[in-house]
Amino acid sequence: MQSLPDKITPYSPWVAEHLPLIERDWPVLDLAAGSGRHTRLMLERGYQNITAADIDTTRLADLARRAEVTVIACDLEGAPWPFAPESFTGIIVTNYLWRPGFASLIATLRPGGVLIYETFMQGQEKLGRPRNPDFLLQPGELRRRLEPHCEIVAFREGPAPGPAMRQAIVARRLNDDTEPTV
Numbered sequence: 001m002q003s004l005p006d007k008i009t010p011y012s013p014w015v016a017e018h019l020p021l022i023e024r025d026w027p028v029l030d031l032a033a034g035s036g037r038h039t040r041l042m043l044e045r046g047y048q049n050i051t052a053a054d055i056d057t058t059r060l061a062d063l064a065r066r067a068e069v070t071v072i073a074c075d076l077e078g079a080p081w082p083f084a085p086e087s088f089t090g091i092i093v094t095n096y097l098w099r100p101g102f103a104s105l106i107a108t109l110r111p112g113g114v115l116i117y118e119t120f121m122q123g124q125e126k127l128g129r130p131r132n133p134d135f136l137l138q139p140g141e142l143r144r145r146l147e148p149h150c151e152i153v154a155f156r157e158g159p160a161p162g163p164a165m166r167q168a169i170v171a172r173r174l175n176d177d178t179e180p181t182v
């Protein structure tokens with residue numbers, strides 16, 4: 001197993017469990033990648049075409065040297081959205097939420113592609129950060145937002161190790177999906 005640089009949080013077990021749904025030669029986006037812990041996981045597992053995007057790419061510098069990885073510095077909350085529609089067949093999002101970007105996020109996924117998403121939800125504010133409701137999903141929110149455009153492959157919410165309150169989903173974009181408007 002490849003050793004990780006200091007101060008990189010181990011990967012999410014949810015992502016690790018469901019990653020095999022994304023084929024290794026598909027283009028995959030690690031959105032708001034942070035330290036790139038899921039890009040590193042994908043490299044360990046032999047993924048060939050990974051894009052790691054974040055507004056702050058300082059913790060991705062070593063990954064930018066890998067042939068399999070493209071690092072993109074971008075503001076996901078500014079305009080325009082940095083990715084063309086249907087650019088990726090897999091997307092990973094963890095510990096990041098920006099609701100106005102949701103329709104663009106789904107549009108970035110190719111029909112048949114897989115989104116793996118996990119972040120904090122309501123109730124987390126009693127346990128620790130984040131406490132800002134803008135960063136906390138409401139009960140069932142990921143399912144509600146994705147259902148019109150995706151087959152829901154797996155969904156989980158509630159107390160998690162930490163302790164924390166988290167919500168997680170795996171969704172496959174429908175092949176006959178029309179332009180997302182959520």
Ligand SMILES: C[S@@+](CC[C@H](N)C(=O)[O-])C[C@H]1O[C@@H](n2cnc3c(N)ncnc32)[C@H](O)[C@@H]1O
Pocket residue numbers: 009031032033034035036037053054055056074075076077078093094095096
């Ligand atoms: C809590 S970290 C999560 C990082 C990573 N997904 C993980 O789970 O390890 C949130 C990330 O979102 C990034 N971020 C915040 N606002 C952003 C923006 N407007 N555009 C792009 N990235 C942003 C931060 O730089 C940070 O790396």
